[in-house]
Every structure is written in C-alpha cells, then in structure tokens.
Amino acid sequence: DQQVKQNSPSLSVQEGRISILNCDYTNSMFDYFLWYKKYPAEGPTFLISISSIKDKNEDGRFTVFLNKSAKHLSLHIVPSQPGDSAVYFCAASRAPQGGSEKLVFGKGMKLTVNP
Amino acid sequence: DGGITQSPKYLFRKEGQNVTLSCEQNLNHDAMYWYRQDPGQGLRLIYYSQIVNDFQKGDIAEGYSVSREKKESFPLTVTSAQKNPTAFYLCASSIYLRAGELFFGEGSRLTVL
Numbered sequence: 057d058q059q060v061k062q063n064s065p066s067l068s069v070q071e072g073r074i075s076i077l078n079c080d081y082t083n084s085m086f087d088y089f090l091w092y093k094k095y096p097a098e099g100p101t102f103l104i105s106i107s108s109i110k111d112k113n114e115d116g117r118f119t120v121f122l123n124k125s126a127k128h129l130s131l132h133i134v135p136s137q138p139g140d141s142a143v144y145f146c147a148a149s150r151a152p153q154g155g156s157e158k159l160v161f162g163k164g165m166k167l168t169v170n171p
Numbered sequence: 172d173g174g175i176t177q178s179p180k181y182l183f184r185k186e187g188q189n190v191t192l193s194c195e196q197n198l199n200h201d202a203m204y205w206y207r208q209d210p211g212q213g214l215r216l217i218y219y220s221q222i223v224n225d226f227q228k229g230d231i232a233e234g235y236s237v238s239r240e241k242k243e244s245f246p247l248t249v250t251s252a253q254k255n256p257t258a259f260y261l262c263a264s265s266i267y268l269r270a271g272e273l274f275f276g277e278g279s280r281l282t283v284l
Binding site: 060065090092097098099100101102105145159160161162163164 | 175177180211212213214215216261262263272273274275276277278280
C-alpha cells in the first residue's frame with residue numbers, strides 16, 4: 057500500500073517558467089512533509105519541508121503548499137532553471153520529532169528544465 | 172568538510188558472495204540509515220541505528236546485516252540470502268530528533284553478475 061504517491065513520473069518545462077510537482081498521501085496521521093532533490097548517481101539532498109500547522113513554506117525559488125483536507129502537497133519552483141533538472145522525492149512523516157526511520161518516500165518525479 | 176562517504180561507488184559481485192558496503196560520517200550525527208533504491212521506486216529503509224551498538228530492522232531487512240561499533244561507521248553487508256541484490260544503496264545520517272532532514276552519501280551501485 058503506497059502511502060505517499062507521486063503519480064506523474066516526469067515533467068518537462070521551459071527555463072524561466074514555473075514547475076509544479078505534486079504529491080498525494082493517504083495516511084492522515086502524517087504531519088510533516090519534505091521534498092528531496094536527487095541528481096543521477098548521487099544521494100538525495102534535502103530541499104524544503106513543511107509542518108501540518110502551516111499551509112505554505114517558502115525558500116527562495118522553492119515553495120511548498122500543503123492542503124491537508126485533500127491530503128495533497130505541491131512543490132513550486134519559480135523560475136525554473138536547467139540546474140533544477142533532477143528527480144524530486146516527496147516524503148512524509150508522522151512527526152518532526154523522533155527518528156527519520158518513520159519517513160515514507162514517494163517514487164520520485166523526474167523534472168527536466170529545457171534551456 | 173563534513174559529510175558522508177560511501178565506498179565503493181560501484182561494485183560487482185557474483186551470485187552467492189557476500190559483499191560489504193562502507194559508510195562513514197563525520198557530522199557527529201547519532202542516527203544512521205541504509206536505504207535501497209530501485210528504478211522507478213522510492214527509497215526503502217533496510218536498517219537504521221540510533222546509537223552505537225544498537226540497530227533496528229527497517230522495511231526490507233531480509234538478506235542484509237549491519238553493525239554499529241563506532242558512531243562514525245555503519246557498514247552494510249549484502250548476504251547471499253538477499254534474492255535480488257542489484258540496486259543503488261544509499262547511506263544517510265541525521266540528528267535523531269530531527270526527523271526527515273537526512274544527509275545522504277553519494278550511493279553505492281551493486282550489480283550481481
């Protein structure tokens with residue numbers, strides 16, 4: 057049973073435009089959400105997170121939106137740059153405290169930003 | 172610079188052989204983790220360790236073993252009992268009470284011939 061779903065395996069956008077990456081979850085107990093970015097043959101790097109007490113968190117060009125009633129979150133990248141081309145993983149946890157062994161990852165989405 | 176070092180980056184193994192993947196961190200993190208990534212799949216937790224001399228099974232521990240004799244080191248052994256060992260293996264660490272903000276190594280790609 058997949059608790060964190062990234063239903064679109066890939067997305068292609070033009071440089072300068074907005075990239076929107078979506079993530080759905082099924083477990084209503086999740087209350088902490090993260091996005092990781094991964095380049096080929098490298099480990100993922102933490103990008104941005106959001107707690108369920110918020111509906112938006114922004115960090116530079118990256119903004120994550122959380123819709124708890126829809127069990128949906130999205131990552132917006134504005135403006136998109138070719139260096140953003142990577143696989144993006146959505147992850148969810150029951151609490152920001154405690155161990156990362158509680159993290160559940162989605163399957164990832166490949167973003168391609170074309171010059 | 173602080174970080175996580177995994178070795179080797181690429182490894183080939185014959186069926187029936189055990190192989191050990193190294194993971195070392197100098198971030199002074201208490202918790203360390205091993206994940207496996209397969210094509211089109213998310214990261215799946217193999218084993219994790221919160222403190223030295225203690226470790227717990229993750230979601231897919233069968234066919235794997237670990238040790239945590241030092242805070243800095245968390246090696247993973249892929250045994251011959253692992254039925255489908257070809258995969259990309261990722262080691263990570265974190266401050267234990269900060270779930271989610273994992274620091275990953277660059278990964279080790281294991282291919283069984």
